[in-house]
Amino acid sequence: MRIRVLLTLTAALTLVPARAASREVTLEVPGARLAATLQTPDGPQPVRPPVVLIIAGSGPTDRNGDNPASGPAGTYRKLAANLAAHGIASLRYDKRGIGASTLADPREEAQSFDDFVNDARAWLTWLSQQPDLGPVGVIGHSEGGLIALAALQQATPARALVLLAAPSENIGAxxxxxxxxxxxxxxxxxxxxxxxxxxxxxxxxxxxxxxxxxxxxxxxxxPYLRSSLRYDPQRLIAAINIPTLIVQGDRDLQVRVEDARQLAAAQPAAHTHLAPGVNHVLVPAPLDPAGNVATYANADLPIERGLLRAVVDFLKAALR
Incomplete structure (x- = not known):
């Protein structure tokens, strides 16, 4: 099987974020009040910059990419800052029941994977309705990739999809x-x-x-597991008809390079970027598993340059 590797056209990419404007926003959805950070570029930019929805991974990972179990990686905060530095706005949100997002019924048994899918769709609709924002894309990280794939099975305003370290099998497998x-x-x-x-x-x-x-x-x-078992990432990506980029690090301890290959096989039109030496939180990591995991708690580590370049160039081309 052949993997098409995304060829980036930018000769150089500045990783030092420019100043960016951010504001807190909320969205009322059935059963929850969701909280988010909308980050927009500052300085010279299009009148209506492109914008991406960033969907967090599994567990109590918040809008910034911090997780009390693994540490303050800050993955999504760093991603948003770098996107803003290159003219791309973003919205990153706390999933229902996490961070500042609240639930009408906080019981664990009342939660469903379908709720997360519907919340992502609601945010995409909200972004498309903002008069100061341009074309809309979506970035899903880890389980957030599965949420993104599921959300895009119905009509949404999304015009581009980036999957970061997304699984190719359902949670049961x-x-x-x-x-x-x-x-x-x-x-x-x-x-x-x-x-x-x-x-x-x-x-x-x-x-x-x-x-x-x-x-x-x-x-x-x-109840959450039963609802998530219905979603097969390979079947879902096969139905995607917007520009798609699959990104996978080869030192990821949670999602395999094989996952990226299987997703690419299911959707031959997708581009694939394999990031050497990069782990699950998108930073360079040592081969040693303990050292790899230690990066999850280091918020000062930058997102790997080549991975960021691939994402930025893809989004700029897809959201023109």
Whole structure:
């Protein structure tokens, strides 16, 4: 299988962000009040600059790319600043129940993956209605890539899509693979997890879950898992008909280069940028896994230059 690598046309890219204007905005959606930062370029720029929606990855990752479990990586804050330095506005938001975004019903069992998909669509519509903003694109990172793919299955104003470290398999396949590959997991635990996933795929609830698997499969999180199992990234990307860029680092400990290859195979029209030496939070990382993970807590590390160049050049071409 051949991967088409995006050829960048910019000879040099300044990574020092220019001054940018930002303001806090909120959006009322069914069941939630969402909070976001709209960042626009400052200085010479088009009257209505292009704008991208940045969708965060899984778990309690906030609009800036900080996660209490892994550290203040600041991935989306840094991305937004660099986009603004090159004339591209962005909106990054706290997903419902995270950061400053609130829920009408905060119970875990009341949450659904579909809610995140609908929230992304609502933000895309909102961006298209702003008189001072131009063409709209979307950037999804990690699970945010799956949310973006799902959101674009219905008509939206988005004219370009960037997938950063996005998985090519649904969450069930990822859990099965990771549990099976970990030699520390006893066979009976792997078998139980597979049986639970089978039941969730049939729309059932599993009340009895071993304590070791409770963080993954506690009954209160099962509605979210059941809804997310319906989304297959390869099938979704095959239906995308707007310019698409797939970006993947080869030192990502969470998403594989193989994921990028599978997504590219499912959508041959997509461009692909493989970033050598880059990890899941889009920064250069050592081969040592511990050193790699340590970068998640270092907000001062810049996004890798080649990756940023690929994203900027793609968006400038697609959102003209």
């Amino acid at each position: 990822t859990i099965r693979r990771q549990l099976a590959q970990n030699p520390a997991n006893p066979p009976e635990i792997v078998q139980e997890a597979n049986a639970i996933l089978d039941a969730l795929g049939r729309g059932e609830t599993v009340m009895n879950v071993s304590p070791v698997l409770a963080p993954l499969f506690r009954p209160s999180v099962q």
